[in-house]
Amino acid sequence: MTQSISVNGAQHPIPNDPRVTLLDFLRHDAGLTGTKKGCDHGQCGACTVIVNGIRINSCLTLAAMHDGDSVTTIEGIGTTDNPSALQRAFMEHDGFQCGYCTPGQICSATAMFEELANNWPSDASGQLEGKIEITGEEIRERMSGNLCRCGAYANIVAAIQAVATEKGS
């Protein structure tokens, strides 16, 4: 039986060479280059994708380890015809410059909202238990795995906060 990974709802066969990372599989085999390779060592977050609802660095896992998994990439979050609320907020708040870290930032933030909804604490949380308040500091800590060398951080946080407010109301 061919092993495959579901990417944004479409099945893609897993390549034969076990060395192929999930990231290279997405960019090369699946032809989805929205997911970026910035460091290939889990140090920049540009390759962040959502696997079975959880955000991970796709560069630090093998495609072969994801048989049957369901992956959402930036292409699955929104399209040019129908961008997600976060994608629109990033545009409005200029939450990027060169754009290379942007898909990772957006995938990361998309998954972060789920984590916040589950009240998972972070290093910035005053309390480990109970409801997490979505402060700037919480967002900044939770997004720290996504480097942006252009220095768009302030605008990225503004975009995320705008969507958080939207969701809250």
Next chain:
Amino acid sequence: MRPFQYNRARSLADASGIISDKGALAIAGGTNLLDLMKLQVEIPEQLADINHLGMAEIADTEDGGLRIGALATNTAAAVHPRVRSDYPVLARAILAGATQQLRNKATTGGNLCQRTRCFYFTNVDQPCNKREPGSGCGAIDGIAKLHAVLGTSDQCIATYPGDMAVAMSALGAVVHIAHEDGEERTVPVADFHCLPGDTPWRENVLEPGEIITAVSLPAKVAGTQIYRKVRERSSYAFALVSIAAIVEIKNGLFSRADLAFGGLAHKPWHDPRIADVLIGQVPSEKLFDEAADILLSGAQGFGENDFKIPLTRRTLHAVLAQAVEQAA
């Protein structure tokens, strides 16, 4: 990355069988192993993918403790209700490490086996006794800011870089290890990692074919739990020094002082003499200094990392002062 054979292990015995071969390694989260395989620091011929062995459960133990399956992700451990309520030092330590993305993938067992960040270890074109026995230590006369000040040897001054194990060490946690023959043994986290000595390549007590199955935490103890990590960036940086502390003060005297230190040695550093100094005493700056004196009596810097010695002393002061304040 060298070519390797990928096997999805069907059972613990299967996995154990595979990795008892020379040149075979187990892969769980893979966040450290694949990083090192890309650099050819790790060059396994076979990988046993142990992700499907069902060891991700986190469950209460009969003695009131908690057993964290080896495959429970760092996130799963940190957000588990009991970890948050009864072992906050562990939740805090895990949350202080890496990033959400990495914690979502990294596992409890894998994190215990995390290898050093020494620049010379990760660069295969530089000498490193840990990676290539006998090639020398690049760090000793090189760039050693991150390196150890306690328990070093003339072979290696690398540090264990993790946070989770530091908290586990302070908590008195125990590692459960399965052997190929099906036997299980347990080792306290405090004894799981080795000092470099003359065998810097040996980082922990795992024997060929052995797999970590779980870490168990003893029942909750009274007292304040603190994890303090000093780092150059406000997030996503390895510790310059970190302290895990479980401290109780009764009637104005220290009645418990379980401390472990990260960033100082080849292993989470645990020195039982610190508790001996503190327990039964009235907290004071002078007492904190005595504890620091004991801790750092054998400390030796290598130039660039000399600062870790005074930094550890100061951080210890901060942590103990915080514990006293919280206890009040």
Next chain:
Amino acid sequence: MSAHLKQDEPDTSNRLDNMRQGVLGKPLSRIDGLAKVTGTATYSAEYSPENCAEGVLVTATITRGVVTRIDKDSVLSMPGVISVIDDARLTTRAAQGTADEAPQQSPRTVCYWGQPIALVVAETFEQARDAAKHLKVIYRENEAAPVSPDLVEPKEHEDETVRQGDLARAMSDAAHSVDIAYTTKGHASAAMEPHAAVAEWDGKKLTVHASLQMLNFNITELADALDMDEDKLRLVSRFVGGGFGSKLGVSEETVAASLAAMELERPVRVVMSRQQVFQCVMRRSETTQRLRLAADKDGKLTGFGHQALVSNLPGETFAEPVLQSSHFLYAAESRELKLNVARIHQMTAGSVRAPGEAVGMPALEGAMDVLAEKIGIDPVELRLINIPEEDPEQGLPFSSHKLAECLKQGAEAFGWDSGHREPRVKREGEWWVGTGMASAARVHNVSEAKARVTLKPDGTCLVETDMTDIGTGTYTILAQIAGEMLGLEIDKVLVDLGDSQHPRGPGSGGSWGAASIGSAVYVGCKAIREELATRAGTSEAELELAEGRVVGGQTLTALLDGDEISEEGHYEPGDIKDDYTASGFGAFFAQVRVNHFTGETRIDRMLGAFGFGRVLNPKTARSQCLGGITWSIGVALTEALEFDPRDGHLVNCDLAEYHVPVHRDLPELEVVLVDERDPAASPIQAKGIGELGMCGGAAAIANAIYNACGARLFEYPMTPDRVLAAMPE
């Protein structure tokens, strides 16, 4: 048709203020934004021609010497391996910005640890990466390879030397003086997109998609490296994932991919690993600086001395221009400036965002704070009273000068307390809290540029140039300029950048892009307006265009009547370059907290006020400022390249151990854009803003650290170990 403007005089007509469309100067969202947020913007490595092979660079494991043998057989039998390219035309360093010629080649001569020496090409990336590690290379090492500046006798970089008056005398006569040594560590650009190239050769023409900042120079550099005619080459860089200087010149992967594609007659992709990006592109030189400031009793500077020692490889012309803004920032009769260069065998030193001021300003502005304290004067006031009327060395007028406004508006917006300052006054728990400030300055550059502007019969506009948008917002501001001039909403303007087949722009670097290429588009549009005015029976000066029509008259479509009007705008700075000193100015204000026990510094808030001429788009301009401030936080607190003292190799060559700021390092930031038109900076009255935002910010943080906890640091970055060492007991 083409229109040429050589600017010899300031342009005070401010034509852009009198246009009717109203899109310029508005905070519009980027026109390339949708592509970027949806992952549909295609970066160089993402072009995938049929049958593309994968190349991985092999780098040297010695510091200095000769490759005596490359054992190709050691890898040719490995699965998938196609070839080992060791062509003598391979380049071994990245070209310096605006080099316009090939950088160092002869890959068999090794000058630094990590230098590229060959390329392994295979069917897949995984195969190539593994084979590159297996390639057997035999070296003959040259033992004499100094790797540290203190091991060699430095040479004076004479262009920079200034001696006016008598500084020694000024220092001894001064009512107040400081004489301080500073050090800064090396920095990496660390753009998020690794250097990448995909080369295709059809037997006649070589097309290379590459991640580059300055195609106008890069094509010449590549042609020179390959020993080919430029007209056989095409470079394409539609999206560039950050540059910050590292992609100014053609780098090793582009040349290697090109050679391999021609030799193998199939497309080849070469992407540097992150470690290679760190090790074989560019570093900002470390610096050792000496600041001497002499002041009279009121704080007026009488003497100004700034010396710096930087390093680079033998043969490199670039020397970190540490003193660049020191030449004109403050008046002082006696002046002594000197730049020394040490030749060492570390990787190439070159441009990293804001070369010069990025490290010179933090030292100067740190010293100014020490001086202000000695005098007992508000540090803002000390800056204000020392702003020169004209360039203190060359006697030239300033094109425009907004330092005073920046200082005042910045202080006001920040809530700066101009009263008595004393360190270690405010403590919250473990944290000392304090404030600091610094001036910002960054020379303004402008360059020759060409762009083709075509007004189509349907009333839409096409702008074409080889200019790149590395994240600065070039796509958007060019649409705004053309829209403003031609009376179009920006969705009617298509901007096509990053293709060497288009007219040559200035390239993106040195913050000169917007002013230069914006002026070329302006010139082109003006020529189109001339034609439209003729058709409308009026003069260009009288022509009012908005919403696709002559205001109160015909639509553009009707006026064009099926024709298209195409003009190549050609802008060239003339005498304005020599007749004025031009610079952007600004001021930084920071509030920080320093942990008493651990020496960790966290920034509570930071504000920058900047004057850089016309603001073309406040949204993207503000983002450039935010980016600059972010970098200044990195310079201040975390960024430091570490080199092995024995073989000179870059030790912390990844993003885990080279600490660029992360989200959590960034507090609330505020940017004040100070209104300005600079008529001698460019015809569009704009100056550069890509770098100004980081030129001095680190000093505001250093000064705030001192104010907070009393630790006066003379070393950047101010990591916890250094803060603790300097903190009073």
